[in-house]
Amino acid sequence: xDESTALIMVTTTIESIDQANELAxxxxxxxxxxxxxxxxxxxxxYRWAGEIRQSNEYRLTIKSSLISWPRLxxxxxxxxxxxxxxxxxxxVDDASDGYRSWVIDQST
Amino acid sequence: xDESTALIMVTTTIESIDQANELAxxxxxxxxxxxxxxxxxxxxxYRWAGEIRQSNEYRLTIKSSLISWPRLxxxxxxxxxxxxxxxxxxxVDDASDGYRSWVIDQST
Amino acid sequence: xDESTALIMVTTTIESIDQANELAxxxxxxxxxxxxxxxxxxxxxYRWAGEIRQSNEYRLTIKSSLISWPRLxxxxxxxxxxxxxxxxxxxVDDASDGYRSWVIDQST
Numbered sequence: 001x002d003e004s005t006a007l008i009m010v011t012t013t014i015e016s017i018d019q020a021n022e023l024a025x026x027x028x029x030x031x032x033x034x035x036x037x038x039x040x041x042x043x044x045x046y047r048w049a050g051e052i053r054q055s056n057e058y059r060l061t062i063k064s065s066l067i068s069w070p071r072l073x074x075x076x077x078x079x080x081x082x083x084x085x086x087x088x089x090x091x092v093d094d095a096s097d098g099y100r101s102w103v104i105d106q107s108t
Numbered sequence: 109x110d111e112s113t114a115l116i117m118v119t120t121t122i123e124s125i126d127q128a129n130e131l132a133x134x135x136x137x138x139x140x141x142x143x144x145x146x147x148x149x150x151x152x153x154y155r156w157a158g159e160i161r162q163s164n165e166y167r168l169t170i171k172s173s174l175i176s177w178p179r180l181x182x183x184x185x186x187x188x189x190x191x192x193x194x195x196x197x198x199x200v201d202d203a204s205d206g207y208r209s210w211v212i213d214q215s216t
Numbered sequence: 217x218d219e220s221t222a223l224i225m226v227t228t229t230i231e232s233i234d235q236a237n238e239l240a241x242x243x244x245x246x247x248x249x250x251x252x253x254x255x256x257x258x259x260x261x262y263r264w265a266g267e268i269r270q271s272n273e274y275r276l277t278i279k280s281s282l283i284s285w286p287r288l289x290x291x292x293x294x295x296x297x298x299x300x301x302x303x304x305x306x307x308v309d310d311a312s313d314g315y316r317s318w319v320i321d322q323s324t
Binding site: 147203206 | 224229255256258259260261262263268270273275285289293299300301302303304305306307
């Protein structure tokens with residue numbers, strides 16, 4: 001894989017649709033990412049303080065370039081309202097050429 | 109990883125549920141893929157012509173075999189109604205044996 | 217990648233929201249996973265007995281540690297009500313430090 005043209009998919013979750021839209025628009029407007037897709041409400045199951053809990057959240061699926069990742073990782077953690085948000089990143093193994101170019105152009 | 113039995117997950121988006129169902133059925137019926145899952149509406153945020161926009165879309169999550177990928181990539185781009193659709197592919201790192209066999213059988 | 221701190225994302229699907237919530241709660245309570253997110257209903261397209269079919273399902277997106285994977289893979293297959301459920305796993309390439317620690321703590 002050529003690291004200079006690799007794409008990434010980053011996922012985070014947030015508790016309201018308004019926060020999700022605000023974070024998505026901020027990420028795109030700052031050219032940290034090419035696009036963000038929001039789905040939800042999703043139901044999250046997890047353990048907190050020894051108890052199993054469930055809560056509704058919205059999920060952001062972010063597409064960006066691998067070379068933007070260090071900056072995106074740091075900025076997203078600061079922009080996110082949670083103390084410890086889920087921020088996970090997977091490198092995309094292949095993409096259509098036109099889409100790849102568009103993502104690289106938008107997020108570098 | 110054994111490339112001949114590797115599975116892939118491919119994602120694309122499309123603007124209506126009717127288009128999503130039509131594309132999904134065509135991919136399965138042509139044995140290009142084993143299954144397609146549609147979720148949505150999702151909200152997409154992106155920049156177009158210098159402006160931040162948002163629009164509703166439906167997302168297709170496609171499961172196929174790695175050996176089908178060159179053919180799937182090319183055919184999906186032709187079948188998709190967008191000029192530059194999102195087509196991204198990730199190789200799956202592991203899967204249950206029965207599911208792996210079923211996907212390989214359906215998409216080669 | 218350091219295998220002892222690597223995270224994984226595992227996906228499965230199930231036919232009702234009640235089954236989805238029950239499976240998610242069981243996975244978290246048994247410390248096999250850190251969290252499970254449920255979305256749906258999604259529409260699944262696939263071929264069965266030579267016919268193209270579609271059905272509604274719910275999708276579970278599971279976050280756990282790579283070292284838990286052998287145990288999770290085996291247990292999930294037994295806990296799942298389907299004979300041949302979709303169980304696919306992708307290793308996460310990077311994550312925020314706090315989230316990584318939390319997942320590792322919850323699922324080992």
